[in-house]
Amino acid sequence: MNFGKALEELKNGNKIAREGWNGKGMYIFKHEGFDTNEVSNITGNKHDNVPPFICMKTADKNVVFGWLASQTDMLAEDWKIIR
Template sequence: MNFGEAINELKHGNAVARKGWNGNGIYIKLQKPDENSFMTHEYVYIDTTGLRTNNPNAPMDRVPWLASQTDMLADDWVVVE
């Protein structure tokens, strides 16, 4: 799946990831603000809380995400269950 298709999946509420990303358990998702949100517009975040790695210093967070050119041009996007 290409980046445009991945964005479409995000808009439909699905999480997506790249096969080429280092580590398993990483995905991105679209956050839609609700009445409890500080944000007023949708944004994409990356979730690494489920990262499976041997690196004890790897971040396990949810933070806003920006695509790199490599991510935008990749064709290895998949929907994450």
């Protein structure tokens, strides 16, 4: 599927990945963010919050917070849902 359809799947709570990614087990997913209570413990400001963002599970089983798509990713047609 294309990137637009993949983003819709991501917004619907599905994990997605590209066939062309070399790393085994890699995928991206939407994190719902952090509420003001969680963030205020870090920042000291009770009005701070973190809105939803995209994370990537890497081949070495780490999670990267704040994944950004490359131009190649955005133009790719090999996106798939991970089940």
